[in-house]
Amino acid sequence: MHMLLLLPFVGLLWVPFYDRATPALFGFPFFYWYQLAWVPLTAMLIWIVWKFGRA
Template sequence: MGMGNVWPRPPQSTRTRHTGMKMLHLVLLLPFLGLLWPPFYDRIDPVLLGFPFFYWYQLAWVPATSLLIWLVWKRGTR
């Protein structure tokens, strides 16, 4: 005799929320993808405040990544 599904199905809104959160977590791949391929940013120009592009591009990802993590966290705590 099969018992079927013994776990109750979550309400539709909960399943939709989890799917939305999974999609939102994909935003956290942006820093990884942005820094994954060094030939993309391996150049000197444009220079910003005396820093070659190679350096300031990577340093710009530090606050950008922090902001993305904060946004995903804030959205997930609702």
């Protein structure tokens, strides 16, 4: 279950994957909205690991 916490590191440390401007979302380039999308996703992953790691 703790392996889920590696997803944000893999998703954000591999910069060539998201180093581009398209596709834009509400006028934001992909580079920005991809990084911002990881903020709530990471919080959700931390909650999942916390919730199910206690059992």
